[in-house]
Amino acid sequence: MSEMTMDTPKGGARTRERVAAGIARRYRSERRFRLFGLVAIVSALAFMALLFVSIVGKGYSAFVQTEIRLPISFDVAVIDPQGLRDPDEMRAANYGKLYRDAIHGLFPGVESRSERRLLNGLVSSGATFEIRDAVFAAPDLIGKTREIWVPASDDVDMLIKGHIDRRLPEHERRMSDKEIAWIDALAADHRIETRLNWRFFSQGDSREPELSGIWGAVVGSFLTMLVTLALSFPLGVATAVYLEEFAPKNRFTDIIEVNINNLAAIPSIVFGLLGLAVFLQFFGLPRSAPVVGGLVLTLMTLPTIIIAARVSLKSVPPSIREAALGLGASKMQMVTNDVLPLAMPGILTGTIIGMGRALGETAPLLMIGMVAFIVDVPGGFSDPATVLPVQIYIWADSAERAFVERTSAAIIVLLSFLIIMNAAAVYLRSKFERRW
Amino acid sequence: METAILRDTMHTLSDTHAPEGEAAPMTAKIEARQTNVHYGDKHALKDVSLDIREGEVTSFIGPSGCGKSTFLRCLNRMNDTIDGCRVSGTVMMDGEDIYDPKIDVVQLRARVGMVFQKPNPFPKSIYDNIAYGPRIHGLAANKDELDEIVLTSLEKAGLLAEVKDRMEAPGTGLSGGQQQRLCIARAIAVSPEVILMDEPCSALDPIATAKIEELIDELRENFTIVIVTHSMQQAARVSQRTAFFHLGELIEVGDTEQIFTNPKHKLTQGYITGRFG
Numbered sequence: 001m002s003e004m005t006m007d008t009p010k011g012g013a014r015t016r017e018r019v020a021a022g023i024a025r026r027y028r029s030e031r032r033f034r035l036f037g038l039v040a041i042v043s044a045l046a047f048m049a050l051l052f053v054s055i056v057g058k059g060y061s062a063f064v065q066t067e068i069r070l071p072i073s074f075d076v077a078v079i080d081p082q083g084l085r086d087p088d089e090m091r092a093a094n095y096g097k098l099y100r101d102a103i104h105g106l107f108p109g110v111e112s113r114s115e116r117r118l119l120n121g122l123v124s125s126g127a128t129f130e131i132r133d134a135v136f137a138a139p140d141l142i143g144k145t146r147e148i149w150v151p152a153s154d155d156v157d158m159l160i161k162g163h164i165d166r167r168l169p170e171h172e173r174r175m176s177d178k179e180i181a182w183i184d185a186l187a188a189d190h191r192i193e194t195r196l197n198w199r200f201f202s203q204g205d206s207r208e209p210e211l212s213g214i215w216g217a218v219v220g221s222f223l224t225m226l227v228t229l230a231l232s233f234p235l236g237v238a239t240a241v242y243l244e245e246f247a248p249k250n251r252f253t254d255i256i257e258v259n260i261n262n263l264a265a266i267p268s269i270v271f272g273l274l275g276l277a278v279f280l281q282f283f284g285l286p287r288s289a290p291v292v293g294g295l296v297l298t299l300m301t302l303p304t305i306i307i308a309a310r311v312s313l314k315s316v317p318p319s320i321r322e323a324a325l326g327l328g329a330s331k332m333q334m335v336t337n338d339v340l341p342l343a344m345p346g347i348l349t350g351t352i353i354g355m356g357r358a359l360g361e362t363a364p365l366l367m368i369g370m371v372a373f374i375v376d377v378p379g380g381f382s383d384p385a386t387v388l389p390v391q392i393y394i395w396a397d398s399a400e401r402a403f404v405e406r407t408s409a410a411i412i413v414l415l416s417f418l419i420i421m422n423a424a425a426v427y428l429r430s431k432f433e434r435r436w
Numbered sequence: 437m438e439t440a441i442l443r444d445t446m447h448t449l450s451d452t453h454a455p456e457g458e459a460a461p462m463t464a465k466i467e468a469r470q471t472n473v474h475y476g477d478k479h480a481l482k483d484v485s486l487d488i489r490e491g492e493v494t495s496f497i498g499p500s501g502c503g504k505s506t507f508l509r510c511l512n513r514m515n516d517t518i519d520g521c522r523v524s525g526t527v528m529m530d531g532e533d534i535y536d537p538k539i540d541v542v543q544l545r546a547r548v549g550m551v552f553q554k555p556n557p558f559p560k561s562i563y564d565n566i567a568y569g570p571r572i573h574g575l576a577a578n579k580d581e582l583d584e585i586v587l588t589s590l591e592k593a594g595l596l597a598e599v600k601d602r603m604e605a606p607g608t609g610l611s612g613g614q615q616q617r618l619c620i621a622r623a624i625a626v627s628p629e630v631i632l633m634d635e636p637c638s639a640l641d642p643i644a645t646a647k648i649e650e651l652i653d654e655l656r657e658n659f660t661i662v663i664v665t666h667s668m669q670q671a672a673r674v675s676q677r678t679a680f681f682h683l684g685e686l687i688e689v690g691d692t693e694q695i696f697t698n699p700k701h702k703l704t705q706g707y708i709t710g711r712f713g
């Protein structure tokens with residue numbers, strides 16, 4: 001007995017000693033861990049900043065476009081030789097001649113055919129359509145002369161934006177000394193300016209970089225996402241609710257659960273192949289159409305939404321279910337009145353993450369023909385369309401120097417949409433979030 | 437020693453409510469016969485036959501895990517919601533078997549309300565909490581009627597004075613005792629015939645407990661009440677009849693006074709004198 005009591009303080013002292021020796025080590029490892037965490041976060045942020053800086057740095061110049069001011073004379077003899085004002089006749093008129101005459105008029109010394117062709121090349125071929133549209137918008141222009149801003153060709157644009165180096169020897173750059181001299185003369189005459197590139201935000205794709213725009217892809221993406229959301233959200237939530245709240249727990253539902261989890265891990269291109277086989281070849285739906293793109297992306301997004309929805313349904317406390325059932329709510333009432341509203345923040349977050357992934361998806365859409373070169377802005381769900389990431393892919397693959405900045409600009413647009421969607425997720429989550 | 441104290445608390449009770457002898461049967465609201473419950477392989481409730489009398493408070497006592505909650509949940513078929521739970525035997529309410537396939541559980545639970553051990557208000561306003569039951573069952577024809585139901589339920593639950601200025605505040609923002617009374621008010625709002633309470637005071641302090649006990653005594657006038665409790669004093673204070681469970685079996689049931697003063701079974705005696713459990 002007495003030995004025991006003698007022993008206790010000694011034992012206590014030893015414990016204290018041991019703990020003291022260990023404490024320094026514990027704190028050291030904690031500090032080390034925190035340092036690792038900090039390093040990880042800082043490097044992640046640094047990479048992100050690098051990404052943003054490089055993309056914005058490369059892409060912002062695509063938001064402006066070099067234009068040339070030309071004194072266009074809207075010659076009746078060219079536009080409407082018969083004087084009938086027949087829209088079909090007028091549409092077929094040779095508007096290209098108008099801007100070519102105008103620029104030749106500015107440089108009367110240029111006589112030879114080849115030099116004239118070079119001179120014409122300063123102006124984008126898209127000027128033809130813009131002049132035509134100007135005539136159709138204001139027919140009283142016919143017979144008058146007006147100063148009109150028309151887009152410059154992509155080479156002029158690149159020179160003005162500094163992407164073509166004047167100091168290189170002539171044979172090593174894309175522009176001859178003669179062309180540069182003409183451009184300088186136009187600039188000295190205040191006939192060259194970089195102006196807001198509205199074409200980029202309002203046009204579809206084009207072979208000419210200076211005429212190409214992102215709008216077609218934005219509309220295509222929007223229509224595709226609309227189909228995806230309209231199908232995958234209700235289907236996904238309904239599936240999750242059924243599996244979580246109504247389905248009996250047996251081997252069959254276990255198999256379904258395992259399969260859903262597996263589907264979430266399948267490479268997206270496989271869904272593209274499935275879409276090709278089922279929607280295009282079997283059901284004969286149109287190629288390159290947002291409706292098919294949306295269907296394929298629905299297949300891909302569904303598992304994500306189902307899994308997220310099930311997790312958030314599971315996290316609703318059982319006491320809430322008991323309360324509802326105990327008051328005589330039917331299962332359906334319990335789900336719609338109590339469980340779903342509480343699970344909504346999680347479901348929405350999962351949905352938006354899934355939609356974000358779908359918005360950035362390229363591979364499955366390649367399989368159903370959405371990679372095609374499409375000039376027209378799609379007007380409906382079955383029109384041929386392309387989507388933002390595919391547009392980025394197409395431009396990144398193009399040879400012209402001017403497509404480089406457009407690629408980055410398209411990435412900026414895509415990233416902005418993703419940021420908006422994520423912000424919406426955060427907002428919706430905080431709006432729906434309730435404590436219990 | 438313990439029994440002596442209990443006998444003291446019993447006094448007030450027997451003044452107000454003369455104990456009926458076993459020979460003088462009262463109408464039974466619920467009759468359970470040979471009720472068995474299995475959770476998977478586990479036989480949790482064995483051949484329980486018990487009558488719950490109308491207009492009385494019946495308390496279930498017994499050591500932890502003896503099946504009190506399980507039996508209570510048989511009475512409004514809350515066990516249906518548990519996977520792998522099987523109930524056999526008959527439970528008759530007003531002469532109808534509540535496990536009959538013809539019986540609708542939704543309707544049953546509107547007649548048999550339940551208050552849980554942990555207060556579980558909905559994450560909604562106080563008003564919406566009380567209005568929940570009337571709304572899902574369509575008990576109120578218009579907004580005025582609903583207001584009326586909400587106010588009288590809160591009044592009956594003794595909560596009205598405390599919350600009448602903040603009906604739109606979240607129910608989860610109340611204190612534990614207030615939340616439990618809110619849950620009782622919520623159950624009352626449906627006007628059930630029976631209210632089941634599973635350890636309604638176990639998360640509450642003595643003052644809140646006293647309030648709820650008072651409330652139970654008042655509610656007895658209009659409702660048949662079954663209460664599970666671990667506090668023998670509480671059982672003695674609020675109930676007219678007491679059932680003692682042990683290891684899934686009903687050992688003894690009788691008038692509360694008789695159970696606490698003169699238990700017939702030695703297990704009951706051991707339990708109420710604190711020798712085990």
Ligand SMILES: Nc1ncnc2c1ncn2[C@@H]1O[C@H](COP(=O)(O)OP(=O)(O)OP(=O)(O)O)[C@@H](O)[C@H]1O
Binds near residue numbers: 478506
């Ligand atoms: N959902 C369940 N699944 C499996 N077994 C269960 C389940 N619920 C209860 N049991 C078992 O059934 C038996 C009775 O449980 P019950 O909850 O009825 O006890 P109790 O008397 O209410 O106990 P306590 O006083 O601790 O609440 C216990 O042995 C318990 O382990």
Ligand SMILES: [Mg+2]
Binds near residue numbers: 505
């Ligand atoms: Mg219990």
